[in-house]
Amino acid sequence: MEVEVLCFFPFLRKSSDYIKEIGVSLDDLIYSAAFERARDRGCERVISAIKTGEVSSHHVLAKDVDMEILSYPFARILVSCIGDTHLARRYARAEAKTAYKILSASIADETLLHALAEDLGVTVLCGGTSHTSCDGVVGAAKLDFGVRMYRIHFTDYLRLASELRGSKWRLVNRMLHEGFVMVSGNDLLQLFHEAFYDRVRENLPIEVPGDICDAVRKYTDEIRQVLSVNTREDRSIACDGISQSAFPPCISYLLKRLMGGEEISHSARFALTSFLLNIGMRTEDIIRLYEKAPDFDAEKTRYQIEHIAGSRGTKYTAPSCRTMRTYGICVRENDELCEKVAHPLGYYALAKEKEKSEKRRNM
Ligand code: SF4
Incomplete structure (x- = not known):
């Protein structure tokens, strides 16, 4: 997966691997002036999640890729220092929704789909049966993504569909084939949304040492302020x-x-x-x-x-x-x-x- 793509899915394991590869330490991210843009953007991620329910996304220039990827772990630190589980949930939903929209827009890219599935630990195969391709029946005209068929392993299906409402998500209403559940392209997108949410929500809030929370106080104070204004407005x-x-x-x-x-x-x-x-x-x-x-x-x-x-x-x-x-x-x-x-x-x-x-x- 190209590093530019990681900017859109910064919660992937591949993104953490990339941060290790470029050799940025936690101290660098928190204290170094060189990473101020990553910190500002991390704060922006959380504020945007509170205000709009999504993480503002913009075109990332090649020179800003590292800052964009690093802004994600910094945002997690901020959410964790605030320690509000409501905020953690809201932030995770916003990251998931943003990634979901990006994936919906680039869904024709089967390579991306499979790379995401692999990183998220979801087993997805193309076609309703082993005789069909991702595009539909082998040799037939290309189908719209929404109606293409996929197979997802039943254990992944049960995990990801557990929070989805509506009878269509009940396993009894699904076709099963050799341990795999048949899903349409649109349903697969929904399941990916759940997988994104689970990944962002994983261990959030994390335990952050007090000295780090002190060092990022100017950001957490700003977020707390936005949170209190929005919560007041929301509830009236x-x-x-x-x-x-x-x-x-x-x-x-x-x-x-x-x-x-x-x-x-x-x-x-x-x-x-x-x-x-x-x-x-x-x-x-x-x-x-x-x-x-x-x-x-x-x-x-x-x-x-x-x-x-x-x-x-x-x-x-x-x-x-x-x-x-x-x-x-x-x-x-x-x-x-x-x-x-x-x-x-x-x-x-x-x-x-x-x-x-x-x-x-x-x-
Ligand atoms: S009005 Fe009071 S008693 Fe009736 S459902 Fe609501 S909380 Fe319960």
């Missing part, structure tokens, strides 16, 4: 007529997890979306909330929200407290309003009423 919903402070505990909890870049289950998404639609939030505003989700896809999200909103005839009501309990997402503790209601919408109406009368009293 600025929509006319909607009072976030009146949300029931279950909805606040789901919102907090979503804004923190965490995966939330299908039923949790349904509960959150239907609740927000029922209290009058617009589709566009709800889509914006989902932008922080690790697997965000604007079109899919819009479709799902519009579906719940009734675009296909049935408008869904938010689930009751009883259903929320069966979903395992009722988080009432000693909340006095939770004692009085049977529905999160009932909670919201009561809490809003309470807020209004308190306001009137204070006028």
Whole structure:
């Protein structure tokens, strides 16, 4: 794999091998003026992950290749010194998403695909059976990547598909052939996304000695500041007529997890979306909330929200407290309003009423 390609996939083992080859030590990376650009770029990686959910990528000139590759271990050091697992997850998702986009754009390159698979320890073979090639049936016209067939070893499949939602990812719904699972090119891309995430998330946060964290404090302070502003902004919903402070505990909890870049289950998404639609939030505003989700896809999200909103005839009501309990997402503790209601919408109406009368009293 060419060294320029490692800039796009700096989490590969080959990238660490390259750093060893060029002889840069940890001390060089942390303290030497010669590596200031790598440190700045490392900080930029983390800030961009927080702000946009992706790592800003740009054309890397040949003379900057080393700095770009070195910026990745430096970014890991920064995330580790901050020691926030939320941030670690968010950063890993951003690196994975960026690499996924790059791979999607250069997917015709089978050599790259196989080099990545080898580095990530994933066994991928071309073709739906041993008689077909990556491009489709041997001798046939070249197929689009999305519909080409691949075979991935079932152990790798189980590992990588474990966090993917949807029945199509269940092994029972897949064709198996001699220990390999058949996947389309598009599915393979998704599985690579998971493999990228796992690799970046591996051991993160790592243990970093205190003197190193002290030496990089100017960067970690900057990141902490960005993190606190973004977390504050993320968790507030600025929509006319909607009072976030009146949300029931279950909805606040789901919102907090979503804004923190965490995966939330299908039923949790349904509960959150239907609740927000029922209290009058617009589709566009709800889509914006989902932008922080690790697997965000604007079109899919819009479709799902519009579906719940009734675009296909049935408008869904938010689930009751009883259903929320069966979903395992009722988080009432000693909340006095939770004692009085049977529905999160009932909670919201009561809490809003309470807020209004308190306001009137204070006028
Ligand atoms: S009791 Fe109802 S409103 Fe309260 S947290 Fe549980 S599901 Fe939400």
